[in-house]
Amino acid sequence: MANYLVTGGAGFIGSNLVEHLLARGEAVRVLDNLSTGRRHNLDAFRERIEFIEGDIREPGDCAQAAADMDYVLHQAALPSVPRSLADPATTHAVNVTGALNLLVAARDAKVRRFVFASSSSVYGDQAEEFKHEGLPLCPMSPYAASKAAGEHYLRAFSQCFGLETVALRYFNVFGPRQDPDSPYSAVIPLFIMALLRGEQPVIYGDGLQARDFTYVENVVSANVLAATGSFEARGQAYNIACGEAIGIAELLALIAASLDVNVKPVYREGRSGDVRTSKARVEAASKAFGFRAGVDAKRGLHQTVAFYSAAHRGAGR
Numbered sequence: 001m002a003n004y005l006v007t008g009g010a011g012f013i014g015s016n017l018v019e020h021l022l023a024r025g026e027a028v029r030v031l032d033n034l035s036t037g038r039r040h041n042l043d044a045f046r047e048r049i050e051f052i053e054g055d056i057r058e059p060g061d062c063a064q065a066a067a068d069m070d071y072v073l074h075q076a077a078l079p080s081v082p083r084s085l086a087d088p089a090t091t092h093a094v095n096v097t098g099a100l101n102l103l104v105a106a107r108d109a110k111v112r113r114f115v116f117a118s119s120s121s122v123y124g125d126q127a128e129e130f131k132h133e134g135l136p137l138c139p140m141s142p143y144a145a146s147k148a149a150g151e152h153y154l155r156a157f158s159q160c161f162g163l164e165t166v167a168l169r170y171f172n173v174f175g176p177r178q179d180p181d182s183p184y185s186a187v188i189p190l191f192i193m194a195l196l197r198g199e200q201p202v203i204y205g206d207g208l209q210a211r212d213f214t215y216v217e218n219v220v221s222a223n224v225l226a227a228t229g230s231f232e233a234r235g236q237a238y239n240i241a242c243g244e245a246i247g248i249a250e251l252l253a254l255i256a257a258s259l260d261v262n263v264k265p266v267y268r269e270g271r272s273g274d275v276r277t278s279k280a281r282v283e284a285a286s287k288a289f290g291f292r293a294g295v296d297a298k299r300g301l302h303q304t305v306a307f308y309s310a311a312h313r314g315a316g317r
């Protein structure tokens with residue numbers, strides 16, 4: 001049994017990680033300030049984890065959380081492009097200064113490895129059909145810039161202090177417990193909830209913009225492999241994705257088919273900071289630590305639709 005710190009553990013990806021780690025018999029501590037995460041995401045595991053309600057912008061909270069840990073899986077962040085456009089300074093404080101505070105704490109606590117939730121948004125729009133790790137970083141939003149900065153700090157800490165660090169560039173993650181009710185919610189829970197509530201879903205732009213939608217189970221297994229795999233972890237970044245892109249309008253049609261409903265979306269003007277197509281190569285992660293996307297996007301979509309449908313039925317009772 002090893003000791004894992006999951007920052008942002010009350011959030012969507014973090015709580016899925018907590019569930020998986022507990023099932024493996026690991027000891028789990030969560031650091032979360034419950035800003036975008038929800039306490040109820042941890043209800044089922046509350047008795048089996050140590051929960052610290054704290055803020056990664058506070059170095060003292062980070063030091064308390066990192067003490068005696070073997071691995072840090074750093075998920076806490078303000079995870080939204082539009083939010084970063086509305087308030088770049090807070091995105092910077094949480095995503096960059098917060099990551100730095102946690103790196104310092106992890107170094108001082110002599111953790112074995114630090115895994116960082118980065119994002120495909122660091123690539124921006126590039127001519128290549130596939131995003132691969134050899135491309136230059138081209139952040140197009142304060143959020144993307146904050147993730148690129150985090151990656152640079154990981155490399156620097158590896159270089160200067162010998163801390164083992166790995167960045168995982170997640171591509172559009174979806175699955176159970178993703179927040180469907182925030183103004184910054186991601187497209188899949190928004191679409192599913194709109195259809196369950198009988199509302200018209202909104203598509204920004206022409207609907208042909210495409211994303212490499214990645215089921216959360218794949219991201220969870222990538223974190224564990226990246227933390228425990230025997231490879232040189234010196235701040236390299238790896239794509240974590242399925243390797244195929246689905247257009248937004250097609251995605252909505254798939255969800256509607258899964259729910260067996262007809263759909264007529266409203267089209268609105270495209271949003272600034274949004275990239276056109278995001279599709280990944282994942283060979284580097286596969287080579288370094290044996291990553292593979294075990295659940296493809298379509299199967300993940302079915303599972304996700306089933307989760308929200310059950311939750312919606314439960315709420316209606």
Ligand SMILES: NC(=O)c1ccc[n+]([C@@H]2O[C@H](COP(=O)([O-])OP(=O)(O)OC[C@H]3O[C@@H](n4cnc5c(N)ncnc54)[C@H](O)[C@@H]3O)[C@@H](O)[C@H]2O)c1
Nearest residue numbers: 008010011012013033034035036037055056076077079173
């Ligand atoms: N969901 C995606 O598609 C996606 C894609 C790429 C990268 N990521 C990254 O994955 C990570 C997890 O994202 P998510 O989708 O689960 O989002 P989420 O909002 O559900 O989770 C983020 C968690 O961080 C916590 N948090 C925020 N600010 C904090 C602070 N100052 N101190 C302590 N805790 C704080 C929130 O309360 C929340 O529980 C983020 O770093 C995000 O940038 C997500």
